[in-house]
Amino acid sequence: MKIQKNLGSIDRLTRIVAGVVLLSLVTLAFVGPESGWAFLGLIGVMPLIAGIVGYCPPYALLGINTYSERKKRVERDDTVAQTSVCC
Secondary structure (H helix, E strand, C coil): CCCCCCCCCHHHHHHHHHHHHHHHHHHHCCCCCCCCCCCHHHCCCHHHHHHHHHCHHHHHHHHHCCCCCCHHHHHHHHHHHCCCCCC
């Protein structure tokens, strides 16, 4: 099953940065794993994975797509150009 990307590059980068920042809250001295704020760090796993994969399930349910159509066309055109044989 191929997942259809629905996150654009800026959205992906934002999610990766936010995920890393939230995950770092668990290890920082002022929060630490014993703090009540450690759950925020664990929430950082979700945006980090979505940013790396390029797919967000809530976006798919809501019909939101920030992935560029132009990039899809270029990828499709490259595939066609590579498979066609010139006479």
